[in-house]
Amino acid sequence: MVWNIDPSNLGTGLPLEGVRVLDLSRVLAGPLCAMIAGDLGADVIKVEGPDGDPVRALAPPRFGDDATYYLAVNRHRRNVVADLRLVEDFEHVAELVEAADVVVENYLESQVRSLHIDELRSRNPNCVWVSITPATTGGPLADLPSFDLLAQARSGLMGVTGEPDGPPSKVGSPVADVVTGLYGAIAMLTGLVARSLNRPGRHFEAPLLESTMSALVNQAQGFLATGVNPTRLGNDHPSIAPYGPVTTSDGLLLLAVGTDQQFARLVKVLGDERLSRGGWASNDERVADRDALRRALNGIFVDRPNAHWLEILNDSGVPHAPVLDVAGAFAQDQIREGDFVGEMSSPGGSVATMRTPLLIDGVRPVVRRGPRRLGEDTEFVFGD
Numbered sequence: 499m500v501w502n503i504d505p506s507n508l509g510t511g512l513p514l515e516g517v518r519v520l521d522l523s524r525v526l527a528g529p530l531c532a533m534i535a536g537d538l539g540a541d542v543i544k545v546e547g548p549d550g551d552p553v554r555a556l557a558p559p560r561f562g563d564d565a566t567y568y569l570a571v572n573r574h575r576r577n578v579v580a581d582l583r584l585v586e587d588f589e590h591v592a593e594l595v596e597a598a599d600v601v602v603e604n605y606l607e608s609q610v611r612s613l614h615i616d617e618l619r620s621r622n623p624n625c626v627w628v629s630i631t632p633a634t635t636g637g638p639l640a641d642l643p644s645f646d647l648l649a650q651a652r653s654g655l656m657g658v659t660g661e662p663d664g665p666p667s668k669v670g671s672p673v674a675d676v677v678t679g680l681y682g683a684i685a686m687l688t689g690l691v692a693r694s695l696n697r698p699g700r701h702f703e704a705p706l707l708e709s710t711m712s713a714l715v716n717q718a719q720g721f722l723a724t725g726v727n728p729t730r731l732g733n734d735h736p737s738i739a740p741y742g743p744v745t746t747s748d749g750l751l752l753l754a755v756g757t758d759q760q761f762a763r764l765v766k767v768l769g770d771e772r773l774s775r776g777g778w779a780s781n782d783e784r785v786a787d788r789d790a791l792r793r794a795l796n797g798i799f800v801d802r803p804n805a806h807w808l809e810i811l812n813d814s815g816v817p818h819a820p821v822l823d824v825a826g827a828f829a830q831d832q833i834r835e836g837d838f839v840g841e842m843s844s845p846g847g848s849v850a851t852m853r854t855p856l857l858i859d860g861v862r863p864v865v866r867r868g869p870r871r872l873g874e875d876t877e878f879v880f881g882d
Contacts, residue, residue, distance in 0.1 A: 499593035501597035507574075510863075511539075512538055512863055513539055514538040514539040516539075516541070518541050518543075520591075520595060520600070520601045521544040521545065522545050523602050524604065525552060525553055525645075526571055526646065527675040527678040527682060527704070528602050528679065531602050531628060531680075531686060532544065534679075534680075536573065536574025537574060540599075542575035544575040544577050546872060548581050550872045553565060553568045553571075563845065568869060569851070570851075572869040572870075573869055574866060576870060576878075578873060579873035582613045583613070588618075592617075592621050595622050596621050596622050601626070602630070603627075603629060603630070605629075606632070606640075607631075624693065626685075626690055626702070628682050628685050628704065629703045630679075630705075631704070632644035632705065632707065634707075634708055635705075644706050644707070647674075649707055650669060650673070650674050651668075652707055653707060653710035655713065658731075659730065661732040662729065662731060662732060666730065674706060681704040681709045685702030685704055688702070689702055716737065737785065739784040740761075740784065740788075740791060742792075744796055746799045749821065750804075751804055751818060751819075752818060753795070753817070754817040760816055760817065761781075761784065767810060768798055770798050772794045772797065776791065778791055808820065838855065840852075840853045842865040843868040845870070851865060
């Protein structure tokens, strides 16, 4: 089988133009990894089973017949249907593997065995192979189905998320899948560089559990170094104060005072003696006395609305931000007047979408093609 580059991926001038990526993954982490490759110019073919990627049905919300969940991470790829349990379909996919530069998959260990995935991989040993797994292969959790929520629970992330007197809470977006997908993309790009330099590194694994634990960064390092188990602090920071919300007359405002110099600026711009007499000149003092500091700040900020404080703080050199909902985030000038949000095609028609956050030499790549219908390109890619 000849893998011809789709015309939408020719002449783009993007860094990965001409790279062929075969996406055998489903749900979020793997498709996100493949989408990043597509955003950067790669030609991506996605293989779905006869029932389709499960996220096609994860709705509401929908746009047309498609779950918006599916639309979020499946642009920039052609779509074919194949059942790896059927000899003819297996051979079709094997021929795509032979022509691919990268393969992304997220099969369980038992599925790797039952579907003969290692045989597929052997057909192109020079291909960069990225496996998204529940946990590192060979461990006791490696063959247990996992999802973002379960990874957040097992990783300790929920253990540091939530109010001190409340239950553990998940993060409001699928951060475990996103972090794992980004590690998968790092693996993919690393493998392509290694191959171009004739260095080893063809099979990479991005395990969901360990990738999510890596997102604990300072919390994990603090535990490993001291043995002290981090606790839930709500919106407070374990090592910095003030670093969280203050109450205004009409809502909340975030302060992120990371240095003593920034706190001195805050004291100056607020001009309230309660801050200068509190003995809070150093961060160590502020963290140790965070409750009293919070009461003092709330007593100051509660007298005026957010708009007043934003105007006061904007030129002060004190890091701060309003607390926005999703609609508010997209409405702020930085996003509304920029090019981060664009349009893409979809089976249900043209739809707004977030473009890649990356800029290449100052230019953000456009969305060249949106998600496809299930099996829309099967006949074109596989032939009759």
